[in-house]
Amino acid sequence: MQQDAVPISSILSLLTGDGGNFLGIIFLSLQVTITAVTCAGLVGLPLGAGLALVRFPGRTVIIVLVNTMMGFPPVVAGLAIFLLLSRSGPLGELGLLFTPKAMMIAQFVLVLPIIVALTRQTIEDLWTEYQDHMTSLGAGRLRSIPTLLWDARFSLVTTLLAGLGRASAEVGAILIVGGNIAGFTRTMTTSIALETSKGDLPLAMALGVVLMSLTLVINSLAFGISRVGARFSGKS
Amino acid sequence: MRDTTSMLPLIVRDLRLEMDGRTLLDVPLARIQNRQRNVILGPNGAGKSLFLRVCHGLIAPTSGRIEYTLPVSATEIRRKQAMVFQKPVMLRRSVRANFTHALAMAGVGWYERRRMADEAMAQFGLSGLADSPARVLSGGEQQRLAIARAASLGPDLLFLDEPTSSLDPTASRQIEDMLDVLHERGVTLVLTTHDLGLARRFADVIFFFHNGRLVEENDAERFFTQPETEEAKAFLEHRLFW
Numbered sequence: 001m002q003q004d005a006v007p008i009s010s011i012l013s014l015l016t017g018d019g020g021n022f023l024g025i026i027f028l029s030l031q032v033t034i035t036a037v038t039c040a041g042l043v044g045l046p047l048g049a050g051l052a053l054v055r056f057p058g059r060t061v062i063i064v065l066v067n068t069m070m071g072f073p074p075v076v077a078g079l080a081i082f083l084l085l086s087r088s089g090p091l092g093e094l095g096l097l098f099t100p101k102a103m104m105i106a107q108f109v110l111v112l113p114i115i116v117a118l119t120r121q122t123i124e125d126l127w128t129e130y131q132d133h134m135t136s137l138g139a140g141r142l143r144s145i146p147t148l149l150w151d152a153r154f155s156l157v158t159t160l161l162a163g164l165g166r167a168s169a170e171v172g173a174i175l176i177v178g179g180n181i182a183g184f185t186r187t188m189t190t191s192i193a194l195e196t197s198k199g200d201l202p203l204a205m206a207l208g209v210v211l212m213s214l215t216l217v218i219n220s221l222a223f224g225i226s227r228v229g230a231r232f233s234g235k236s
Numbered sequence: 237m238r239d240t241t242s243m244l245p246l247i248v249r250d251l252r253l254e255m256d257g258r259t260l261l262d263v264p265l266a267r268i269q270n271r272q273r274n275v276i277l278g279p280n281g282a283g284k285s286l287f288l289r290v291c292h293g294l295i296a297p298t299s300g301r302i303e304y305t306l307p308v309s310a311t312e313i314r315r316k317q318a319m320v321f322q323k324p325v326m327l328r329r330s331v332r333a334n335f336t337h338a339l340a341m342a343g344v345g346w347y348e349r350r351r352m353a354d355e356a357m358a359q360f361g362l363s364g365l366a367d368s369p370a371r372v373l374s375g376g377e378q379q380r381l382a383i384a385r386a387a388s389l390g391p392d393l394l395f396l397d398e399p400t401s402s403l404d405p406t407a408s409r410q411i412e413d414m415l416d417v418l419h420e421r422g423v424t425l426v427l428t429t430h431d432l433g434l435a436r437r438f439a440d441v442i443f444f445f446h447n448g449r450l451v452e453e454n455d456a457e458r459f460f461t462q463p464e465t466e467e468a469k470a471f472l473e474h475r476l477f478w
């Protein structure tokens with residue numbers, strides 16, 4: 001009982017009081033995650049749409065590979081990027097290891113396959129429905145991509161939010177390539193891992209609450225968007 | 237009355253379509269005349285939809301030719317014809333955006349396409365629905381949207397696959413009125429149906445299909461009074477079996 005009371009009040013003071021460190025951690029987490037997901041979206045949406053519509057040899061192999069990468073263990077991805085970015089690695093010259101940029105790269109790599117795979121599936125299904133109409137209008141597969149991306153907008157935003165969910169919850173990869181340096185590459189998830197092992201439960205729990213709230217916001221958004229989307233697709 | 241500026245009549249020659257070793261279409265000769273109301277008639281599975289798709293260029297025939305009277309490019313042929321499908325394709329956008337999208341694909345500029353969309357919606361009684369999502373419309377409204385959308389592209393030749401098959405009499409009536417407007421405008425109409433009533437009221441020329449074969453091409457008047465083939469006679473007397 002006595003032990004419980006202390007962490008809860010400490011959590012409250014962390015959440016309400018001033019804690020530059022605490023807010024810094026949250027800010028960095030958001031910055032890394034949002035940058036990574038935005039870039040993955042910019043690359044992944046057109047890539048997924050292209051993969052859905054353009055026929056080329058080896059397409060099936062790539063689709064299977066991308067689907068496999070969706071379940072890629074984050075620590076393995078982290079290790080691979082670590083090796084690429086380390087001093088003696090092929091990209092060591094850039095000096096990115098243990099910087100926020102390295103963490104963005106790691107999350108980009110983890111989120112990209114999700115976005116490509118889900119986009120491909122969505123666009124391919126929509127194309128089956130739209131093909132006759134688009135062909136009749138004289139628009140081929142390539143010229144139909146903007147139409148399809150726009151008409152799939154609600155599912156695609158949900159896809160991006162799924163990517164955001166995966167990125168913000170991820171710890172293994174960014175721990176390896178970021179190094180969890182205080183005030184520089186320490187994010188919510190890596191702090192929770194560290195503080196818990198150090199025994200600083202209040203900070204870990206406070207960050208846990210913020211992370212949970214963030215997840216709640218993401219999921220509420222996804223739900224709201226799918227409701228609006230249902231109206232446009234005539235399902236409500 | 238030959239219109240020398242039209243790419244019609246369209247002449248289909250020795251057309252065959254085979255899939256998986258089955259002959260799905262066999263049309264030795266068919267002429268789609270300019271400004272006529274052409275009706276493709278036949279029982280379910282006769283090949284009516286396939287014939288329309290081949291004529292519209294959505295399916296390449298196994299052999300045979302589709303000839304236009306004027307030597308026109310493939311792009312021009314596309315531009316001058318449109319098709320309304322058996323199950324109309326509704327984009328996940330507003331009714332107005334369904335029009336502007338089609339017009340944009342046809343290369344119409346930004347301001348012009350908004351104007352043309354509003355005009356087409358006003359003409360066919362869709363203005364009140366302009367801002368509704370197209371996919372929440374009723375079946376009849378969707379069919380009207382699909383026809384008005386195709387018409388807004390200003391085609392010379394319009395294919396319609398079973399435009400009234402799933403509609404109640406009132407909605408069918410509205411569709412028939414739309415088709416009359418388009419006919420008066422000089423659009424060549426080619427529609428499929430297995431509805432004898434519609435065919436009688438509407439057709440100038442009948443193309444009667446059975447088992448993928450064009451069995452009879454005849455003037456509508458004559459088709460209904462003195463059909464030339466046994467199959468057509470049987471179909472008109474509701475005793476065509478296969």
Ligand SMILES: Nc1ncnc2c1ncn2[C@@H]1O[C@H](COP(=O)(O)OP(=O)(O)OP(=O)(O)O)[C@@H](O)[C@H]1O
Nearest residue numbers: 255260278279280281282283284285286287398430
């Ligand atoms: N892609 C395809 N592959 C193989 N067979 C097909 C294909 N499309 C249609 N068929 C077959 O061709 C035949 C004619 O089909 P079609 O859709 O043209 O009939 P229809 O006259 O339009 O019938 P309905 O009045 O029911 O619409 C059918 O037997 C159908 O099974």
Ligand SMILES: [Mg+2]
Nearest residue numbers: 284285322398
């Ligand atoms: Mg059909």
